Amino acid sequence: MQAKLSTMFQSLQVRNYRLFASGQLIKLIGVWMMFIAQDWLVLELSDNSATALGVVTALQFTPVLLLTLLSGRLADRYDKRVLLFAANAFWTVLALGMAMLVLTDMVQLWHVFAFAALLGTANAVETPVRQAFVSELVGTPLLPNALSLNAAVFNSARIVGPAVAGLAIAAFDVGPVFLFTALSSIAPLVNVVRMRTAELHRDALLPRDERAPARVVDGLRYVWRRPDLLLPMAVMSVIGMSLFNFQLTLAALAKTVFHTGAASFGLFSTALAVGALGGALSGTGRRSRPSVWLVLGAAIACASFGTLVGFASTYWLVVALLVPTGFFMVFFAQAANQRVQLGVDAAFRGRVMALWVLVFLGTNPVGAPLIGWVAEHFGAGASIWMGGLISLTTALIALTWQLRRSGARVRFRVLPMPRFYVVSANS
Secondary structure (H helix, E strand, O other), X not given: OHXXXXXXXXXXXXXXXXXXXXXXXXXXXXXXXXXXXXXXXXXXXXXXXXXXXHHHHHHHHHHHHHHHHHHHHHHHHOOHHHHHHHHHHHHHHHHHHHHHHHHOOOOOHHHHHHHHHHHHHHHHHHHHHHXXXXXXXXXXXXXXXXXXHHHHHHHHHHHHHHHHHXXXXXXXXXXXXXXXXXXXXXXXXXXXXXXXHHHOOOOOOOOHHHOOOOOHHHHHHHHHOOHHHHHHHHHHHHHHHHOOOXXXXXXXXXXXXOOOOHHHHHHHHHHHXXXXXXXXXXXXXXXXXXXXXXXHHHHHHHHHHHHHHHHOOOHHHHHHHHHHHHHHHHHHHHHHHHHHHOOOOHHHHHHHHHHHHHHHHOOHHHHHHHHHHHHHHHOHHHHHHHHHHHHHHHHHHHHHHHHHHHOOEXXXXXXXXXXXXXXXXOO
């Protein structure tokens, strides 16, 4: 067990990564608390409008759609550590401003809309830089472990944050939650400054006039010529747009279908995050690039459980189904992320990861308003199961395409344990 735990958390032995992960954990707990408070505030200010929630989500992710590819260009050209500090500093200023509006009771719905758009701008710069920076913290041998621990940190925060936020909103209202978010965002700033640049795994930056242009279009062409990168990105774009809207759909489900309070809404998010943490930790022992079959199998499982959540008719059945949904959601996303990162040349990593962030998060501006409209007119449950069926169809089409392309076949084995497996054309 000790050896297993040592392997699972191996990247934490690297000082720079330990600083990075701890700062992210503190910040993300505050961020997830803020998400819950923001959704609750929007519902209060808009008379329980799911469409308003969809607009906020769209505004939050529209800058990701517009700016992420340019951020990837910056990540391939400039010091990622400096870029990460600047983006997090901008986020801290935004969070403090929003906290003051809420605490002074001056907040209006358009303030939340503006805050969401500015927050999205900070995330559009920070996320691809952060994704690409991980390889500099630990190097290629530990990259799969570090990426899995990143997901574990994210989902640990998603367990703690919503649960604490639900109780805090019930006890103190939303204002103190926004203030805690602002204060927690200082942690990654301090830790980025404390990192030892000499221990980063990177080549020295060239003088500015000698650096490669790092054009966005070259990154797009690079991915287009790589079907092994293009397939997981294509599947992620559809699932991300149609199913990965739980921030919106669970809020609407809790308040409009089951008529619960903030604490019960937080339990939905916590159940999803418990499963997601398990999905993240299950990949920490991986040391090689995941196969395409692993990615597609996880996508099918994720879509299947997501569909069942939409059809669930009782509160506690939803809670129970959210655990495996969260597990396979993160297991799929992490396996796809690792397949992309471990298959890309270092010179293109920033731009490719920017494209990954674009398909992972940037599709939300397209899907969120539509999902919100479906939730308002046909019910929150319908918005979930429809997204699940679209995702399942996409994953099955991708599996069929990959099987035909490779000549492989899917088989089912009953003993010693029922499971599907793939037989290659040469077997």
